[in-house]
Amino acid sequence: MREAKKTKVLEAAEAAFLRYGYRRVTMGDIASAAGISRPALYIHFCNKETIFQGVLRAFMARTLEELRAGLAAQPTAEAKLRFAFEVWAVRPFGLLSATPDAKELVDCGFAFARGAIDEGAQAFEAELAAILAPLGEGAALPDPAQMARILSRAVQGFKQTAASTEELGALIEGLLGMVLPSLGPGHTEADAEALP
Structure with a gap:
């Protein structure tokens, strides 16, 4: 994953965690907020x-x-x-x-x-x-x-x-x-x- 895309994922995840907590946020939520597909997210984050x-x-x-x-x-x-x-x-x-x-x-x-x-x-x-x-x-x-x-x-x-x-x-x-x-x-x- 290019650095810019990784940064975008982490920024989207940070905003989601701060808003909803950890447990309620799903990988799908993070992928959607970052503008990538869920399978693409799993390629780079297990x-x-x-x-x-x-x-x-x-x-x-x-x-x-x-x-x-x-x-x-x-x-x-x-x-x-x-x-x-x-x-x-x-x-x-x-x-x-x-x-x-x-x-x-x-x-x-x-x-x-x-x-x-x-x-x-x-x-x-x-x-x-x-x-x-x-x-x-x-x-x-x-x-x-x-x-x-x-x-x-x-x-x-x-x-x-x-x-x-x-x-x-x-x-x-x-x-x-x-x-x-x-x-x-x-x-x-x-x-x-x-x-x-």
């Missing part, structure tokens, strides 16, 4: 699970691309971390929250797309580690990769308990408010404003 994994990987790739593109415009480590969590956690949480069958999609992701979820989490943690690495130079701070994993996993837990995007944002703000001052002066927006 089942709905494979399509779901592809949708998840494509979504995470777009999200990481947006994150990487926007980081350079952020003036401080605090701003970079806020932006990273906004793009990676808060916005997708809001998108999923607007979906009637959000729990079903999350459950399906963990049931048969765990590899894709883990790959995305590792890529995101690498971005966080790159933000955190300069902060610990010359100080006896934890390894940036370890710090990134802790922050990422804490926010993953927040996503499981937050009732709204506002609550998720507030929890992330609280986490960053506790962590950044422990890295020493010069890492928060207040520190940057205090510089001459």
Whole structure:
């Protein structure tokens, strides 16, 4: 399948999953939405699970691309971390929250797309580690990769308990408010404003 056609299938499937959940969407629905025949769809995707994994990987790739593109415009480590969590956690949480069958999609992701979820989490943690690495130079701070994993996993837990995007944002703000001052002066927006 040419890349453009594969992208069209994954986009059609993503829209269908977000609108109807996973279980109610059929391979025929996806084929019809993508403008191809069902047999043509089966030639390239053996089942709905494979399509779901592809949708998840494509979504995470777009999200990481947006994150990487926007980081350079952020003036401080605090701003970079806020932006990273906004793009990676808060916005997708809001998108999923607007979906009637959000729990079903999350459950399906963990049931048969765990590899894709883990790959995305590792890529995101690498971005966080790159933000955190300069902060610990010359100080006896934890390894940036370890710090990134802790922050990422804490926010993953927040996503499981937050009732709204506002609550998720507030929890992330609280986490960053506790962590950044422990890295020493010069890492928060207040520190940057205090510089001459």
